[in-house]
Amino acid sequence: MNKLGLHAFVWTANWTPEDAAMAIRSTAELGYDLIEASTMDLKAFDVPATLRELERNKLGITMSFGLTADMDISSGDKERTKRGEAHLLDAMSLARDVGATHVCGILYSAFQKYATPVTEDGIRGSIDVVRRVAEKAQASGITLGMEVVNRYESNVLNTARQAIAYVKKVEMPNVKLHLDCYHMNIEEADSAEAIREAGDLLGYFHTGDSHRGYLGSGSVDFPSIFRALESINYQGPITFESFSSAVVGQPLEGILGIWRNLWEDSRDLAAHAKAFTDVQMKSAREALGRQRR
Ligand code: MN
Numbered sequence: 001m002n003k004l005g006l007h008a009f010v011w012t013a014n015w016t017p018e019d020a021a022m023a024i025r026s027t028a029e030l031g032y033d034l035i036e037a038s039t040m041d042l043k044a045f046d047v048p049a050t051l052r053e054l055e056r057n058k059l060g061i062t063m064s065f066g067l068t069a070d071m072d073i074s075s076g077d078k079e080r081t082k083r084g085e086a087h088l089l090d091a092m093s094l095a096r097d098v099g100a101t102h103v104c105g106i107l108y109s110a111f112q113k114y115a116t117p118v119t120e121d122g123i124r125g126s127i128d129v130v131r132r133v134a135e136k137a138q139a140s141g142i143t144l145g146m147e148v149v150n151r152y153e154s155n156v157l158n159t160a161r162q163a164i165a166y167v168k169k170v171e172m173p174n175v176k177l178h179l180d181c182y183h184m185n186i187e188e189a190d191s192a193e194a195i196r197e198a199g200d201l202l203g204y205f206h207t208g209d210s211h212r213g214y215l216g217s218g219s220v221d222f223p224s225i226f227r228a229l230e231s232i233n234y235q236g237p238i239t240f241e242s243f244s245s246a247v248v249g250q251p252l253e254g255i256l257g258i259w260r261n262l263w264e265d266s267r268d269l270a271a272h273a274k275a276f277t278d279v280q281m282k283s284a285r286e287a288l289g290r291q292r293r
Pocket of ligand 1: 147206
């Protein structure tokens with residue numbers, strides 16, 4: 001059974017004890033199985049409060065991270081690569097300490113718009129770092145998801161096919177693809193086909209519509225997305241991700257290009273996403289079950 005998750009930034013971009021308590025309690029109240037927490041500032045993340053609230057609300061956790069330009073492990077630059085590796089290894093310690101099952105996001109390059117393509121040397125360096133990070137994650141039973149994102153957020157993995165090749169080169173059983181239908185809608189010729197191509201290598205999934213607002217209110221073809229997930233018997237987490245400057249501030253607002261808000265009411269958005277996802281999954285199971293009969 002897929003665990004359904006909610007990105008913490010639907011509630012808050014900070015993680016003080018009060019923020020953690022509010023986000024975790026609210027996510028659990030809506031019937032989600034897990035919260036995806038994210039931070040650039042590892043030291044500002046309150047571990048004891050997180051553990052206490054997860055336990056109190058019987059909620060699971062996953063984490064996502066990104067790298068800044070001066071920590072870019074795909075840059076081919078020794079110093080930056082070294083800083084990126086150190087950050088990712090510290091991030092694995094944090095993920096282990098809060099009991100995260102998965103760590104996902106743009107773990108393989110900086111999280112930014114690039115002006116030039118990645119080099120072969122840069123990709124090799126990135127793969128070597130990710131392999132060492134994965135070894136540390138494996139010791140804590142953590143699966144890594146390499147998130148395939150659109151061209152404006154990285155120049156390394158923009159399509160599922162690129163990510164399949166990358167993950168195969170990392171050669172670690174706990175390194176998988178993380179696909180996101182918002183990004184796939186921009187880059188893939190056929191999102192459902194990309195999911196089927198990923199197959200057993202898919203380890204994490206983000207839902208989001210074409211404008212990152214309410215699920216189903218954009219142009220993403222969700223029936224075909226959920227049928228594809230069902231057809232490959234995907235069992236990993238499915239996490240809803242949506243951003244509004246009503247919650248997130250800079251620098252994320254600028255990197256993601258949030259110039260207009262599609263929602264202000266976090267709870268209404270998250271409750272709707274949960275109901276929408278439940279219905280889509282049920283419909284996909286019925287559709288494929290009927291096909292098999
Ligand atoms: Mn995503």
